Amino acid sequence: AQTVTQSQPEMSVQEAETVTLSCTYDTSESDYYLFWYKQPPSRQMILVIRQEAYKQQNATENRFSVNFQKAAKSFSLKISDSQLGDAAMYFCACMMEYGNKLVFGAGTILRVKS
Amino acid sequence: DADVTQTPRNRITKTGKRIMLECSQTKGHDRMYWYRQDPGLGLRLIYYSFDVKDINKGEISDGYSVSRQAQAKFSLSLESAIPNQTALYFCATQLGQYTEAFFGQGTRLTVV
Numbered sequence: 001a002q003t004v005t006q007s008q009p010e011m012s013v014q015e016a017e018t019v020t021l022s023c024t025y026d027t028s029e030s031d032y033y034l035f036w037y038k039q040p041p042s043r044q045m046i047l048v049i050r051q052e053a054y055k056q057q058n059a060t061e062n063r064f065s066v067n068f069q070k071a072a073k074s075f076s077l078k079i080s081d082s083q084l085g086d087a088a089m090y091f092c093a094c095m096m097e098y099g100n101k102l103v104f105g106a107g108t109i110l111r112v113k114s
Numbered sequence: 115d116a117d118v119t120q121t122p123r124n125r126i127t128k129t130g131k132r133i134m135l136e137c138s139q140t141k142g143h144d145r146m147y148w149y150r151q152d153p154g155l156g157l158r159l160i161y162y163s164f165d166v167k168d169i170n171k172g173e174i175s176d177g178y179s180v181s182r183q184a185q186a187k188f189s190l191s192l193e194s195a196i197p198n199q200t201a202l203y204f205c206a207t208q209l210g211q212y213t214e215a216f217f218g219q220g221t222r223l224t225v226v
Binding site for chain 1: 147149154155156157158159162164172202204206210211212213214215217219220222
């Protein structure tokens with residue numbers, strides 16, 4: 001079965017500190033894309049960052065970066081200089097079945113303390 | 115205006131009632147999807163469509179049906195709503211394979 005696992009239901013971080021959210025996935029495909037989505041209380045799903053499996057270089061978007069370990073099937077999200085606006089649910093997702101379907105993890109609630 | 119619009123945003127309905135959730139998009143994407151979000155389970159795929167004549171079941175299609183009225187419109191129906199269909203429902207679009215998914219604002223459905 002193709003699955004995505006987020007083992008941390010909740011995480012907390014102090015404002016301005018760094019936090020890492022974990023994600024592992026299982027797929028037999030060689031081509032796939034990985035995503036982190038943010039869901040604030042407004043419910044909107046916002047793309048944070050994406051990683052193509054064929055690229056060895058870890059993706060970075062401003063304060064957000066990933067640690068992509070293809071052999072270990074691990075895709076963690078690092079948020080640097082955390083801000084109050086980062087507080088949200090974060091979903092890890094893998095685009096599988098030859099790019100036709102997104103499979104999501106259960107999500108991690110991130111709380112940011114001032 | 116949002117590129118992917120879902121109506122209604124919130125709905126309370128009674129057990130046994132038929133209900134339709136609507137999704138329309140202005141992105142011009144052929145691919146449209148319906149997901150259901152439950153606490154502790156993330157988002158799970160209900161149905162998806164690659165064009166007007168192509169409808170496919172996702173992992174949790176039982177109790178649901180869909181209609182692709184046009185490239186821009188994809189509706190999800192609950193023929194006889196039951197309480198365990200209480201959830202947050204999302205419509206999404208994609209341009210093609212391995213492309214970013216764009217989501218609507220979600221519909222909070224409560225079945226009492």
